[in-house]
Amino acid sequence: MQSPTFEISIGTNMDGMHLIAIPMEIAKPFVEKKHKRVRVVASFEDRSIEIYAALLKRNNAYFMMFGKKNQKALGIFPNDYFQLQLFEDTSKYGVAVPEEFDAVMLSDYDAYNIFEGLTDGKKRGIIYMITRYKNSQTKIDKTLLLCENLKRGIRDNKELLKPF
Known part of the structure; x- marks a missing residue:
C-alpha cells in the first residue's frame, strides 16, 4: 500500500512542534486499514530521505512530526514545499533497525x-x-x-x- 506523491510544507503548532498536515484523502486509506505508523519518503530538489512516522489524529485531521534533524537532512526550511509519499510500514518495530x-x-x-x-x-x-x-x-x-x-x-x- 502506498500513497501518491504529494507536495507539502511544514507547520508548527503552539508547542513549537514541527508538524506536517497530511491531507485526508492521503491519510484515509492508511487509517481505514488500521495503519498507525507509516514509512515515509520525503524529497526536495536532489535529496531524498526515508523515515518512519506515526499518523497522529487531532481534531479530525491527521499529522506527522517532521523534526529539525529530518529538515536538515532534506535541506529544507519551514516555508519550503517538498514532496512526500507514504507507504505501509512493514517493518518489525516501526523504525529502520541498524x-x-x-x-x-x-x-x-x-x-x-x-x-x-x-x-x-x-x-x-x-x-x-x-x-x-x-x-x-x-x-x-x-x-x-x-x-x-x-x-x-x-x-x-x-x-x-x-x-x-
Missing part, C-alpha cells in the same frame, strides 16, 4: 527476550538511541552495553547505555 543492533541482539537470547517484552514505543526509543551513532563499532559496543543493562534489570532509557 544491522549491528540486529546482529548483537540475535547473539544474546536473554537480552533479546527482555527487549521483545518491552512496549513497542520503548523498543523504538531504544533503537533510535543506537541509530544516532554513526560509527559501526560504536553501535555494536552500545548494543552490547544495552544487552547487559537489560539483563541487569535497567529499564530507564537514560541509564540503558551507561557503563556499569
